[in-house]
Amino acid sequence: MSLDSKLDSYELAPRYRELQREAGAVAAALAAHADVADEASGIDPLVRETLAASGLASVMVSAEYGGRFESIDSLAVTVVREVFAGTSGHLDSLFAMQGIGSYPVSVGGSDRLRKRWLPAVAALEAVAALALTEPHVGSDLKAITTTVEEAGGKLTIRGHKSFITNGGDADFYCVLCREKDGFSLVLVPADTPGIKVTRPYQIIAPHILGDIVFADTRVPADHRIGEPGRGFRLVLSTLATFRVSVAGAAVGLANAALNEALRHTAGREQFGVPLAALGPVPSMLALSWTEIEMARSLTYRAAAAAARDPDANLHLSSMAKIGATEVAGRVVDRAVQVMGRFGLVRGSVIERLYREARPMRIYEGSTEVILDSLARQLLKQHSAGQRS
Numbered sequence: 001m002s003l004d005s006k007l008d009s010y011e012l013a014p015r016y017r018e019l020q021r022e023a024g025a026v027a028a029a030l031a032a033h034a035d036v037a038d039e040a041s042g043i044d045p046l047v048r049e050t051l052a053a054s055g056l057a058s059v060m061v062s063a064e065y066g067g068r069f070e071s072i073d074s075l076a077v078t079v080v081r082e083v084f085a086g087t088s089g090h091l092d093s094l095f096a097m098q099g100i101g102s103y104p105v106s107v108g109g110s111d112r113l114r115k116r117w118l119p120a121v122a123a124l125e126a127v128a129a130l131a132l133t134e135p136h137v138g139s140d141l142k143a144i145t146t147t148v149e150e151a152g153g154k155l156t157i158r159g160h161k162s163f164i165t166n167g168g169d170a171d172f173y174c175v176l177c178r179e180k181d182g183f184s185l186v187l188v189p190a191d192t193p194g195i196k197v198t199r200p201y202q203i204i205a206p207h208i209l210g211d212i213v214f215a216d217t218r219v220p221a222d223h224r225i226g227e228p229g230r231g232f233r234l235v236l237s238t239l240a241t242f243r244v245s246v247a248g249a250a251v252g253l254a255n256a257a258l259n260e261a262l263r264h265t266a267g268r269e270q271f272g273v274p275l276a277a278l279g280p281v282p283s284m285l286a287l288s289w290t291e292i293e294m295a296r297s298l299t300y301r302a303a304a305a306a307a308r309d310p311d312a313n314l315h316l317s318s319m320a321k322i323g324a325t326e327v328a329g330r331v332v333d334r335a336v337q338v339m340g341r342f343g344l345v346r347g348s349v350i351e352r353l354y355r356e357a358r359p360m361r362i363y364e365g366s367t368e369v370i371l372d373s374l375a376r377q378l379l380k381q382h383s384a385g386q387r388s
C-alpha cells in the first residue's frame with residue numbers, strides 16, 4: 001500500500017472524499033509544473049487557470065454566493081490543502097488565500113460587497129488577500145498603526161502593510177486598521193487610487209508576497225467590513241476557521257517528504273544494502289511515518305470540530321497547527337538527512353518541500369505565540385477546576 005493511499009483510510013463523508021479526488025486531479029495535472037510555479041514571483045497563470053477550471057475555490061464561499069457548500073467548512077479546506085501542499089506550495093497558497101482573504105467579507109460584509117466579490121472569489125476571477133502585518137508589527141497585532149477615518153461617506157486609509165500574501169496580484173485587500181479606540185477591517189479594491197505595491201522581500205519558500213502602502217486611499221463607507229471598531233473579532237474568526245487548514249497542508253507536505261525519502265533510500269545502496277535498511281535510517285523513516293499519522297489524526301479531529309464550531313474549538317485547531325507544522329519540520333529535515341547530498345540539490349522536490357515547510361511555524365500564529373495563549377487557557381481552566 002502506498003503512503004498516499006493512507007489518505008483514504010479516514011472515515012470521511014463522501015463529500016470530502018470527492019474533494020480529495022478532485023484535488024488529487026488538480027495536483028496531478030500541475031505536478032510537472034510545480035517547480036516552475038514555486039519559483040514564480042507572481043501568481044502562475046497555469047496554476048490559476050487549472051485551479052479555476054477545477055471549481056475548487058468555490059469551497060471558500062457559501063452556496064448563497066456561488067460556493068460549493070452551504071457554509072465554509074474547515075474540514076473541506078483542510079482536506080484539499082493536504083493534497084495540494086504535497087505537490088506545490090504555490091497552488092496551496094493560492095487556494096488557501098481565497099478563503100482567508102475573503103472570509104471577513106463572507107461573515108461581516110454588506111450585501112453589496114458580498115455580491116460584488118464573493119462569486120468572483122469562488123470562480124477565482126478575483127484574488128483575495130488579508131492585510132494585517134506591518135513593517136514594525138507582526139505577532140502584536142494590536143500595535144498596528146494603519147488608520148481609517150470616515151468623513152463625507154468615504155473611508156480614508158493611511159498606512160503600510162507588509163509581507164502580504166498575493167500583495168501586488170490580489171484584486172482586493174481586507175485591511176486591518178485602527179479606528180478611534182477600536183480596529184476595523186476595510187475592503188480595498190486593488191485598483192483604488194492611492195495604493196502603492198512593492199516587493200521588497202523574496203523569501204526562501206514559494207510564496208507571493210508584497211508590501212502595500214495606503215496613502216490617503218479612499219473607498220466608500222460601506223467598504224468597512226462589519227461594525228466600526230469590531231474588526232478584530234472578524235480576524236479572530238478567520239483564524240478560527242482557517243488555522244487548522246495549515247495543519248492539513250503541513251501533513252500533506254510531510255507525507256510528500258517521507259515519500260521522497262523512501263523513494264531514494266529504497267533505491268540506493270551503500271555498504272551492499274539499500275539505505276532504507278542501513279543503521280538508523282529505517283527507524284528514522286518509521287518515526288516520520290508515526291509522527292505524520294499522529295499529526296494527521298489530530299488535524300482531522302480538529303478540522304471536524306472546527307467545521308462544527310470554529311470559535312469553540314480554536315484550542316484544537318491551534319494544537320493541530322503547532323503539532324503538524326513542527327512534525328513537518330522534523331520529517332522534512334530527516335528526509336534531507338537520509339538522502340545525503342541528494343537532499344541538498346537545488347530545484348529538487350525535497351529542497352522545495354524543505355523550504356516550503358519552514359514558514360508554516362511562523363505565519364498564522366507562530367508556534368511560540370500560540371503556545372503562549374494555549375498556556376493561558378490551560379491555567380485558566382485549571383484555576384476554574386474545569387480540568388478532569
Ligand SMILES: Cc1cc2nc3c(=O)[nH]c(=O)nc-3n(C[C@H](O)[C@H](O)[C@H](O)COP(=O)(O)OP(=O)(O)OC[C@H]3O[C@@H](n4cnc5c(N)ncnc54)[C@H](O)[C@@H]3O)c2cc1C
Binds near residue numbers: 359367
Ligand atoms: C510566508 C508568509 C506569508 C505571510 N502572509 C501574510 C498575509 O497574507 N497577511 C498578513 O497580514 N501577514 C502575513 N504574514 C506575516 C505573518 O503573519 C507574521 O510573520 C507573523 O504574524 C509573525 O510576525 P513577525 O514575523 O513579525 O514575528 P514577530 O512578531 O517579530 O515575532 C518573532 C518571534 O518572536 C516570538 N514571539 C513573538 N511574540 C511572542 C509572544 N507573545 N509569546 C512568545 N513568543 C513570541 C516568536 O518566536 C516569533 O516567531 C506572512 C508571513 C509569511 C512568512
